[in-house]
Amino acid sequence: MLSLYSAYGSQGLCLITVWRETLSQMQSWLSSRGYGEYTNNYEDTDSDIFGLYVDAFTGEETVPTNYLIDRDGNVRYWEIGEISEGAWADLIEELL
Amino acid sequence: MTRVFLVLPLLLVLAGCAGGVARTASPLPVAGTGEFSLSEAEVMGGGRLVVAAAPGPETTTLSVRIEQAVDVKGVLFTLRFPARDFHAGAVEFGSFLGGLDEVVALAITSQPGEVPVALVRVRPDTAVGVSGSGEIVRIALQPGPVTPPRSISRAPDGNANKPWDLTLLETGIPDHYQLRWHEVNTGDGNNDGNVNIQDVTPIAMRFGAWTDDGGNDEWDDLIDANRDRVINIADVTGIAMNFGTQLAGYNIYFADISDPLPNLEEPGASLSVLRPASPGKSRVLYTYDLELLWQAEVTVRPADPQGNEGVPSGPAVVSSGGAPAAPQNLEASAGEEVGVGVIKLTWDANAEGDLLYYRIFRRAGTGGYLSAGTVAGGEAAPSFGDDNRGNLLAPSVLYTYYVVAVNTVGAVSAPSAEVAASPFYPAPPAVPPWIEATGEGVEMENALKVTWGAAESPYLDGYEVWRQGPGEAAFSLLQSVGAGVTLLYDAGGLIAGETYSYRVRAFDRYSQFSDFTPAASAVFNPAGELAIVQVTTDRTTLQQGSSERAHLAVEVTDPQATVTWEAEAGSFPGGNSGCEVIYAPPASGGPRHVTISVNAQRGSETADSSVDLIITALESLGRFQDFSAPSFAAPASPYRALNYYVAERKVVLLDFGSIG
Numbered sequence: 001m002l003s004l005y006s007a008y009g010s011q012g013l014c015l016i017t018v019w020r021e022t023l024s025q026m027q028s029w030l031s032s033r034g035y036g037e038y039t040n041n042y043e044d045t046d047s048d049i050f051g052l053y054v055d056a057f058t059g060e061e062t063v064p065t066n067y068l069i070d071r072d073g074n075v076r077y078w079e080i081g082e083i084s085e086g087a088w089a090d091l092i093e094e095l096l
Numbered sequence: 097m098t099r100v101f102l103v104l105p106l107l108l109v110l111a112g113c114a115g116g117v118a119r120t121a122s123p124l125p126v127a128g129t130g131e132f133s134l135s136e137a138e139v140m141g142g143g144r145l146v147v148a149a150a151p152g153p154e155t156t157t158l159s160v161r162i163e164q165a166v167d168v169k170g171v172l173f174t175l176r177f178p179a180r181d182f183h184a185g186a187v188e189f190g191s192f193l194g195g196l197d198e199v200v201a202l203a204i205t206s207q208p209g210e211v212p213v214a215l216v217r218v219r220p221d222t223a224v225g226v227s228g229s230g231e232i233v234r235i236a237l238q239p240g241p242v243t244p245p246r247s248i249s250r251a252p253d254g255n256a257n258k259p260w261d262l263t264l265l266e267t268g269i270p271d272h273y274q275l276r277w278h279e280v281n282t283g284d285g286n287n288d289g290n291v292n293i294q295d296v297t298p299i300a301m302r303f304g305a306w307t308d309d310g311g312n313d314e315w316d317d318l319i320d321a322n323r324d325r326v327i328n329i330a331d332v333t334g335i336a337m338n339f340g341t342q343l344a345g346y347n348i349y350f351a352d353i354s355d356p357l358p359n360l361e362e363p364g365a366s367l368s369v370l371r372p373a374s375p376g377k378s379r380v381l382y383t384y385d386l387e388l389l390w391q392a393e394v395t396v397r398p399a400d401p402q403g404n405e406g407v408p409s410g411p412a413v414v415s416s417g418g419a420p421a422a423p424q425n426l427e428a429s430a431g432e433e434v435g436v437g438v439i440k441l442t443w444d445a446n447a448e449g450d451l452l453y454y455r456i457f458r459r460a461g462t463g464g465y466l467s468a469g470t471v472a473g474g475e476a477a478p479s480f481g482d483d484n485r486g487n488l489l490a491p492s493v494l495y496t497y498y499v500v501a502v503n504t505v506g507a508v509s510a511p512s513a514e515v516a517a518s519p520f521y522p523a524p525p526a527v528p529p530w531i532e533a534t535g536e537g538v539e540m541e542n543a544l545k546v547t548w549g550a551a552e553s554p555y556l557d558g559y560e561v562w563r564q565g566p567g568e569a570a571f572s573l574l575q576s577v578g579a580g581v582t583l584l585y586d587a588g589g590l591i592a593g594e595t596y597s598y599r600v601r602a603f604d605r606y607s608q609f610s611d612f613t614p615a616a617s618a619v620f621n622p623a624g625e626l627a628i629v630q631v632t633t634d635r636t637t638l639q640q641g642s643s644e645r646a647h648l649a650v651e652v653t654d655p656q657a658t659v660t661w662e663a664e665a666g667s668f669p670g671g672n673s674g675c676e677v678i679y680a681p682p683a684s685g686g687p688r689h690v691t692i693s694v695n696a697q698r699g700s701e702t703a704d705s706s707v708d709l710i711i712t713a714l715e716s717l718g719r720f721q722d723f724s725a726p727s728f729a730a731p732a733s734p735y736r737a738l739n740y741y742v743a744e745r746k747v748v749l750l751d752f753g754s755i756g
Contacts, residue, residue: 023726043727053750
């Protein structure tokens with residue numbers, strides 16, 4: 001995920017992560033893995049935000065789930081489970 | 097007098113030292129107290145023996161270990177301790193040099209102040225040596241000295257040490273004879289005149305050999321202490337029983353004269369004849385020329401180096417030296433009364449006074465003659481039961497025999513007439529009267545059941561069940577079961593829906609088989625309802641026309657069921673059958689949601705399930721859902737709705753995740 005951001009962030013890709021944990025929990029977890037510099041994380045302990053997307057798109061409360069949103073705010077692609085970075089890179093390049 | 101030796105646990109395991117094996121007398125550090133030590137130590141290989149003492153309130157335990165052993169095939173040593181304070185009790189041999197079937201071991205615990213110990217790997221000339229460190233033996237010392245004290249006399253004693261071939265051989269000169277006999281010193285396998293711990297090694301060297309198998313027979317005869325014709329662990333008993341015996345020569349006595357006859361070769365020697373210094377590996381033959389001035393008994397007695405005498409012989413027999421007459425009226429018989437696999441031979445006793453034994457020769461069919469055994473002379477009605485040394489003679493083979501007589505000077509008679517017979521064997525078992533195979537109502541899951549009727553035979557030992565499975569050209573042995581078993585569950589890798597055939601034959605204790613039963617067949621239909629447990633996919637969304645693939649898997653209650661997959665759109669590049677398939681999205685068009693169905697089939701049973709996949713063409717699936725929430729950037733309050741990034745015309749990768 002972060003490697004996609006590293007590759008395409010300068011071209012207009014924004015990576016947002018919404019967590020089920022509290023900010024302190026996620027910060028500790030990220031720091032322990034060397035991701036402390038990455039700060040675009042949101043707290044969603046009650047799944048309020050996740051629920052919006054489950055209702056609108058997947059119908060399934062499974063994490064991780066990833067969405068690709070274009071520059072006009074349209075959801076263009078989603079996938080449940082760990083993403084295949086190669087396939088997602090192609091999709092991102094198509095939208096940038 | 098009787099000397100009682102405690103032969104320790106014939107933990108048999110032999111080892112031995114080949115001629116080329118290095119023997120090292122190593123320095124022997126002693127751990128613990130200086131009262132305990134090792135002496136006369138010999139390590140067949142490299143290594144260091146160490147003794148450690150563990151005093152206890154009742155028992156003091158001595159442990160002998162070998163350290164830094166390199167390719168060791170045996171160890172011999174004497175463990176010494178204060179005789180006034182202790183006597184040896186229980187002995188446990190360690191397994192460092194091998195298990196019970198690999199080593200010949202002996203420990204003598206009847207000696208005051210010492211325990212001679214030997215452990216030698218069987219057939220050390222070919223055995224692999226052992227390296228490393230480990231315990232050799234553990235000996236419990238009990239308080240108090242040995243009672244009773246050991247015998248003073250150490251010359252060969254007891255009936256087992258009487259010469260059996262003491263002979264006055266006529267010389268052709270009236271009244272002049274050559275007295276001759278072979279030495280008997282039971283347990284002296286290395287033929288050095290002394291029965292001691294060193295004599296364990298020859299047993300290990302020749303372990304399993306027969307004294308009449310044509311290889312090293314003279315040496316084997318010396319080692320075979322119990323004279324049962326085979327070298328085995330039982331022969332260590334001969335060492336234990338005669339431990340400490342020393343033989344320096346023999347005294348010869350004539351009539352009632354109390355003084356022995358003088359030594360003719362070494363005048364002044366204390367014994368009538370002296371034992372040769374290096375007799376090799378053959379039993380020592382003693383001779384003494386004498387003139388008998390009147391008829392009287394001539395006897396001999398073994399003596400140790402101090403002149404102590406052992407067991408007196410019986411009187412010498414007179415022999416002309418000529419060969420005995422050929423044994424007469426040899427007959428062979430076989431039958432139930434003789435025994436299964438046995439042929440009994442009888443013949444008339446020879447009349448010669450110097451007869452020593454008969455040797456029986458046997459051949460199978462038209463093969464060559466081999467020695468089958470010996471029978472001692474002197475029997476009024478000699479006979480020999482040939483059971484092939486306990487292995488039984490083979491059924492339906494004609495065995496031919498002849499017998500020769502051998503006298504005390506080794507002269508052999510002409511052979512007797514030949515006789516022939518075949519050993520008795522009972523009829524083989526009758527074929528089991530019926531057999532049935534079924535897959536219905538089988539008590540064991542996923543199995544076929546085979547049953548058969550008991551075969552009739554007084555010697556029935558069991559049954560063999562043979563099976564022929566699908567695609568197999570012939571039956572093969574599935575399992576052997578005991579005589580009381582007439583049922584077998586076959587649960588080994590059966591394939592659902594396939595037919596398996598079985599047949600059974602009985603066998604008896606003599607390895608005779610009945611004919612096979614006819615074949616009985618059954619179809620394997622595993623028990624339990626056919627159902628799909630779960631369907632899994634490694635991804636739920638695939639892009640139309642892309643190289644993305646979903647790996648689908650199904651778990652079915654019966655793994656042997658036939659599984660097929662169907663999809664509304666897309667394809668299965670590797671085929672659509674099997675429990676695992678690969679799904680590829682359609683190149684173009686098709687529905688957004690694709691249902692992939694899976695069907696499992698077993699005979700007439702079927703089970704279905706499905707999984708839905710999303711096929712996207714990177715078209716707009718809907719507007720994003722805006723939100724605001726606490727973030728790292730503003731942990732105290734909701735911050736930066738997603739709209740903020742959209743307004744900046746960013747492409748957003750939105751990830752919902754969780755630490756757990």
